[in-house]
Amino acid sequence: MTKNVWIFPGQGSQAVGMGLDLAEVGRDKFAKAEQILGWSILEKSQTDATELAKTQFTQPCLYVTSAILSDVLKEKGEKPSAVAGHSLGEYSALYCAGVVDFATGLELVKQRSLLMAEASGGAMTALISFDRDQLEAAIAQTENVVLANDNSKDQVVISGTEAAVKSICDQVKSKRAIPLAVSGAFHSPLMAVASAKFAESLQRTVFNDADTPVISNVEPNDATTSGQVLRDRLIKQMTSPVRWREISLYLAEQGYEQAIEVGSGKVLTGLVKRSAPNLALVNISTLEQAIAF
Structure with a gap:
């Protein structure tokens, strides 16, 4: 089997209309998301780009879209050798790897997005x-x-x-x-207050051991399946750099042959190509692409 990594996009990869083709296959998850969020992912994804780009909407929309697409791939019998995500995308990766269930992951994403949207002064x-x-x-x-x-x-x-x-x-x-059109200084020490509030929620959340190795933003050279380690790394994520260049280099060094971006856009495959040009690249951003893969 080809040694492949599934990579999940973060804020900045959103696009108006994303996820609309998943309405039927993802019906249960869209319904659960509306219950958790109090608003509809499908309705929000059809608004204008400015509205969709607001952090409190962008992050849940990306998480839900990636989660449904990864489910479609798994139902076809596909399985990653490892997973990674860019910032918010790490939550999609943790869901894909079985560390958190869909609802738990979305609850965390909801709180994270609201705390980050409220940040100011950066x-x-x-x-x-x-x-x-x-x-x-x-x-x-x-x-x-x-x-x-x-x-x-x-x-x-x-x-x-x-x-x-x-x-x-x-x-x-x-x-x-x-x-960048953001409210605060994300992934810097200036997010310490928001990070401390969020850490309390992370500490109360059960993190299962992963069924697939997860490559973390804050420790890009050490893929792990330990739920405890992954939670500890996630606690650091909001105030720490996203080390995506190092993740890409790690993939090349560890002999990964293919990177599959699961979710909206093509940002991450574009970045991987710059640092690890020998990896084959695939984008799965629509139901049609997931079924055809």
């Missing part, structure tokens, strides 16, 4: 094509800013106070600097 900017040594040196010398998403060698996101993020953008020359 900023995030994506940098494309830059001198990494210069960037790392500038961050080391500047307070209140971190490398939040290390996506590939030439694409990162910095996070911190507005002043600190602007300072880095002024110091480091890049091809493009794109401010």
Whole structure:
């Protein structure tokens, strides 16, 4: 069997209309989601892009869509050799690996998305094509800013106070600097208050041992099936960088042959291609693609 990893997208991969073709096959999960959230995933996914991009809506919509698509693949007899997710996508990965059930995962995603949506006083900017040594040196010398998403060698996101993020953008020359439409400094120490509140919920949640190894955002070089370890790593996730570039390199080093992105968009396969160009890439973002796989 091909050694493959299923990868699950995070915030930024959402698209208007996503999941609509799953209405019938995912009927039970959409109904359960509406009960938990108090609003309809299918209705929200048909709103405009600005509304869908709000954190409190984006994260549950992505989680539910990925969960249903992974169910379709499993019902066909497909099984990953490992799973990983980008930020929010790690919750989809944990569901796929049997660490949490659908409802438990969505309850966590709901609380996480609300806490992150309520965050304020921070900023995030994506940098494309830059001198990494210069960037790392500038961050080391500047307070209140971190490398939040290390996506590939030439694409990162910095996070911190507005002043600190602007300072880095002024110091480091890049091809493009794109401010992100977020309320807070996600994946930085500035999320400590929200993270502490969320940690209480995580500690009360039962995490089963995984039936498939999970590669974590905060420990990208150590896939594990331990539910306790995965919970401990998830507690750190909100204030820690997403080390996706290292995850991609780990996949190549460990002999994975194929990366299958399960969920909306093609962001993650694009990032994997930059760091691990020898991996075969597949995108499963629709019911038709899942059935044909």
